Amino acid sequence: MKKLLKITNFNYQNIFHNFSLELQEGNITMISGNNKCGKTTLIKAIGQIIPTIDTIEYTFGDPFIKQENIGISLSLADDYGNQTVLNVLQNDEDEKVTIAKCHKAASFCLITDILENKVNELNAWDKLRVWLAKELLLKPKLLLLDDPCLFLTHDESRAFLQLLLKVHQKLKCTIVMTTSSLCDTTIADYLYILNKGKIVLEGDPVAVYKEEHILNRLGLKIPFMVDLSLKLQFYNLIDEIDLDIESMVDDLWPLD
Amino acid sequence: MAIGLKNFSCQCEDVKIYKENIVIPLHKVIGIIGPAKSLLLKTLNGQIDYSGSIYYKGQRQSKKDTLLYAETGYVGNDFQYPDFIQTVEEYFCYLWQRTGKTLQTRDKKMKEALKIVGLTPEYFKRNITGLSFSEKKLVQLAGCMLLNPSIILLDNVLVGFDKLVQKRLAKLFKLLIEKYHKTVIIGTSDSDYIYQYTDYCIILTDEKVSQGETQKVFEDVSFLIKHNIDVPEIVCFTYLVREKKHIKLGYHKDVRDLMKDIYKHVDLKIKE
Incomplete structure (x- = not known):
């Protein structure tokens, strides 16, 4: 499998010291860990939201030049303003997306009934689906999600993960997602467990779950x-x- | 001793509670699930108007300046503080000033409040905007402890905490009830947490309110399914075995107890 990006000797504040990691193209990679383990910082670094000073090498080019290469959803920072869902889907920086395409994306993400609603009045579950529909239209190579299921119920989380799988199959993109709940990681191809800015476990999720004692010590519920x-x-x-x-x-x- | 809501109605946007009778026992950990959970918590804290009657400590509460409002502390999903506040210490001093209490005990109480939620005094100098999501929640909770309310209302506060923090908070809530006779009311959509850690539970659906001892409320799985309430997987497993295989497994909270029960009921000869 081809490498999508490589992090080498990444340092950030008191969390990361000489941290290294490689992400494979086309995978769903999940990053989990206890509170303050550095998962949000790491995904911000991958999305270039915090300075990384040449420690991340992207095989698809420079993410600053081709912004559309990375779709980022930081669950606590999403803000679409006072626009309707349809407006959000239609408006692109370069061109206006046709209504037919918007409807197709909306139908895929099961949000056709809320196209005329204002985005800032939607609940967390609807906002996430709007974000996914938007990404379907932008077709990024890399999708980054920071704990998207945090404010969802268990049923919504399960439905969201199934939708994410469908989007992954359709876009054939790479997905990197952080989560504070191991229940969300069952769909992952590869799972990293962080503790205090270090990788303590990694691999196929089932293999990681078997390390019950380490996970319990870290406060992660299998x-x-x-x-x-x-x-x-x-x-x-x-x-x-x-x-x-x-x-x-x-x-x-x-x-x- | 309980808070009694009679013929109680309130509404915020499209979420409403209509003419319900709800009993909230005191000195327990109470869980509230369902779309109207925030609405009820905010009403108990005086943030939302209601119709009907609320009884507390044997008295019907008036809608303004009631004893109930004065004795509740609300921790919500949004961390709101004035723009001029930067550090955790400033936030705590601001909260203390609003209580009108003497400055003599302030520093001691502030340290105690941080300690009780598991944070060290180093946090006083931390900038609030630089705190992680879970740290902000703990600081909010500590701020609530500083004000020392009799009834602690936690509106979706437990989201995002890892298992260790959740367990530590569950112990803290138990301590607050047993030693300081507080009441902790937790609104969350995490039915697993409610099932594991609360004594009494209220499920607020669009049509009906179900309330009672948590174990009993969750054993009515058909009600939970009918009203789109998440069923904890450990409950779901037992329910399915009972329904599909007609085997009377018990409803357990710990997977090890469920395991023992399964072992008793599985035909080992067939398995071999």
Whole structure:
């Protein structure tokens, strides 16, 4: 797999000291960790929102010149002003997007019923979908999301992650997302766990979840179904991790 | 001892509570879920007008300058403070000044308030804008502790805290209730947190209010599903086993207890 960006010896305030990381093109990479581990700072660095002084090398060029290469959603900073959803989708810096394209993107993100609503009056769940629809139109190579599920209910989070997967498949872009909840990381191709600005665990999410003691020490809650699966596996009641409640119940009581 | 809301209605934008009777017991950790949770918390703090009656400490409260408003401390989702405030210390001094209390105990109380939420005195010199999301929430909570209210209203405050902080706060709330006889009312959409850490729960849906001991309220899974309330996965698992397999697993809070229960009910011969 091709490399999308490389961070080498990144230093920032008291959090990061000689931090290095590589992101692979086309992956969904998630970064999780306890409070104050540096995940938001890291995603700001990747999005060039904080100074990185030549420590990040982008294989697709200079993100300052081609702004459309990076789509950034910092969950606490999104502000579209007093515009309607349709206006937000239509207005691009260079050209006006056709209404037909806006409707197509809106339909993909299931927001056709709120196109005439003002963005600043929407709830967190609607705003996120508007942002995704906007990114669908801009077609960035890299999507950055900072804890997008923070203000969503569990059901909304699950629906958002499924939508994000669909957008990923459609745009064939790279996604980097931070999250404070490991429950959001089940769709990731690769997962990093940070603690005090250092990578303490990385790899396939399921492999990371198995490091239960480290995750517990860091204050990270393993997704319930993973936790239960690992315990049932220990007693030889199931063979592998199962994230679906119904299929696990059928597996445990096949004859009923 | 309870706060009683009779024939109670209030509305903000498209969210409303209409002619409901709600009982909020005192000296407990109370969880509130549902679209109208913020509305109820703000009303208890006097920020939103209502119709109907509110009873507190045996008295019907008037709509202005009530005892209830005076005894509640509200921590909301937005951290609001005047423009001239820069550091955490300035914010605390500002809060203290508004209480009208003597300066003699101020510094001690300010340190205690920070300590109780797990922050060190070094935070006094920190600029509020430079704090992380979770640090801001803890500073807000400490500010509320400084004012020493009898009823602490937490409106979506627990969002974004890791498990260690959540557990520490749950212990703090328990301590506040057992030692200082406070009441903590938590509004959140995190039904897992409510299920794990609260004694009493109120679910405010568009049509109906469900209230009672948390365990009992969450065992009514069909009600939760019908009203689009997130069902904690540990509850969902038991519910599915009961419904689909007719096996009476118990409703547990700890996955280890659920595990033991599963082990008892699984036919090991079939598994082999």
